[in-house]
Amino acid sequence: HPDTANSWISNKYLDDATEHTLKETFLLRNEITSLEKRIYDKESEVREVTSSQEQLRSNISALEHNQKDAAKYIRSLAQEQDRLEGLRGDIKTSQLKKKELEKKLCGMVESMKLSKKLVN
Numbered sequence: 001h002p003d004t005a006n007s008w009i010s011n012k013y014l015d016d017a018t019e020h021t022l023k024e025t026f027l028l029r030n031e032i033t034s035l036e037k038r039i040y041d042k043e044s045e046v047r048e049v050t051s052s053q054e055q056l057r058s059n060i061s062a063l064e065h066n067q068k069d070a071a072k073y074i075r076s077l078a079q080e081q082d083r084l085e086g087l088r089g090d091i092k093t094s095q096l097k098k099k100e101l102e103k104k105l106c107g108m109v110e111s112m113k114l115s116k117k118l119v120n
Contacts (some may be wrong), residue, residue: 018112025112028105035098042091049084053077 005022008014014022056077063070 014112021108021112025105025108028101028108032098032101032105035094035101039091039094039098042087042094046084046087046091049080049087053080053084056080 005026009019009022056073060070060073060077063073
């Protein structure tokens with residue numbers, strides 16, 4: 001929590017290296033939060049595209065005797081599929097980056113030391 005960290009810094013419970021590491025952990029946590037939001041947003045888009053694809057498939061089925069109109073929906077379906085693949089790739093990349101940052105964050109937290117005993 002930032003208030004606790006500021007208290008530790010002002011009371012000199014942290015040496016300079018640990019203070020720097022603590023600040024870096026806050027930056028990493030912010031970056032992880034941004035990635036979580038990106039993943040959530042992309043997953044929402046995936047749900048929207050999937051729903052749109054279902055509607056396109058329904059339209060194609062209804063137009064099985066009208067090749068011209070069905071072809072238009074088939075092209076749209078193909079475009080939606082390309083978009084879906086791109087979104088899934090972006091989600092996977094973001095998840096891997098998030099996992100990497102979380103691992104780095106854990107390592108940073110484990111490396112921090114208090115230079116004074118905390119007492120109530």
